[in-house]
Amino acid sequence: MSIRPFTAAIAIVMLAAPLTASLAQADFPSKPIRLIVPFPPGGTTDVVARAVADPLGKILGQPVVVENRSGAAGRIGTEYVIRAPADGYTLGIATVSSHAVTPVVYSDISYNVERDLAPITRLASVPNVLTVSKSLKVDDLSSFIKAVQAHPGRYTYGSAGSGSEANMMGELFKLTTKTDMLHVPYKGSAPALQDALGGQITAVFDNLPSSLPYILSGDLQALAVAAPERVSSIPNVPTFKEAGVPELNDASWFGLVAPAGTPPEIVEQIYQATKQALATQEVKTRLGGFSAVPVGNRPEAFAAQLKEEIEKQRATAKRANIVLH
Incomplete structure (x- = not known):
């Protein structure tokens, strides 16, 4: 007889737990949301995050606060999101470098982005570009390739660092x-571009936004862009596909992720709000200012793209024998 009240109490607690969770989800969001950027302020990743954060917060009814947690090729910020409570209040920006390259080139990664993160949407695509120093007298990509083929080991290319997307490119x-x-690896694309301007290195692979001012000023020569079509700000520069190297024609991308286990209802709510934010003229204008194109695809579509990107980068790392520690 004495067991029955205890049993009844347990039953009440068990029934109340799902109800409490449902109520919490129904009230989402009831406090500010943190958006973790795994790279320093000022870069393309940070700019994309800040372009989306304010409009997204207005739609959700709570501020979306951008936090930069950079270091270790994006691992610090990525791990922070993975270890956060799966309640929708901590989101992360995913990039090709941090979420597809880093996991396949570093041998000491303790997490699996496909298992430990919940993809929400691809925010934007950004063209990549190959530029060369003005001191290098070439007319186009074909003549550059011929020059490099004729002198193995003479020419150099700079990137934002070992294991970066630009390095893999x-x-x-x-x-x-x-x-x-x-x-020649650098700590970011800015110093690589400066050395290309000075003629210390031959070429730079980079996201277009950081290289664009030097292209427009004529200080660097753009040979090709990685994008589905030519970029309006530099219409005379062909895509890699047009220039005969279609394997390099994939644009860079930036996505939104949450910790694995985030309730599907919350993921869907954030996705719908983000899609709405990306459709606003405010976001289109800000992203278009640095040649970024808003996307806003569904979570399952972004998950498939993330998987495809990881496999692509894994294949390149294997062929090039790139292993970092």
């Missing part, structure tokens, strides 16, 4: 065109 370029260039 450079290695894929070498594999595809059967050329041999020395990789």
Whole structure:
């Protein structure tokens, strides 16, 4: 007889738990949401995050606060999101570098982005570009390839760092065109561009936004862009596909993720709000200012793209024998 009240109490608690969770989801969001950027302020990733954060917060009815947690090729910020409570109040920006390249080139990764994160949507696509120093007298991509092929090991290319998307792009370029260039890694694209301006390195693989001012000023020569079509700000620069190297024609992308286990209802709510934010003229204008194109695809579509990108980068890393520690 004495067991019955205890049993009844347990039953009440068990029934109340799902109800409490449902009420919490129904009230979402009831406090500010943190958006973790795994790179420093000022870069393309940070700019994309801040372009979306304010309009998204207005739609959700709570502020979306951008936090930069950079370091270790994006691992610090990515791990922070993975370890956060799966309640929708901590989101992260995913990039090709941090969520597709880093997981396949570093041997000591303790997480799996496909298992430990819930994709929400692809926010935007941004063209990549190959620029060369003005001191290099070439007319187009074809003549550059011929020059590098004729002098193996003489020419150099700079990137934002070992294991970055730009590094992988450079290695894929070498594999595809059967050329041999020395990789010079930098701490970000800015110093690489400065050395290209000074003629210390031959070429730079980069996101277009950071290279664009130097292209428009004529200080660097753009040979090709990685994008579905030519970019309006530099209409005379062909895509890699047009220039005969279609393997390099994939644009960079930036996405939105949550910790794995985030309730599907909350993921859907954030997705719908983000899609609405991306459709606003405010966001279109801000993203268009640096040649970014808003996307806003469904979570399952972004998950498939993330998986495809990881496999692509894994194949390149294997062919180029890139293993970092």
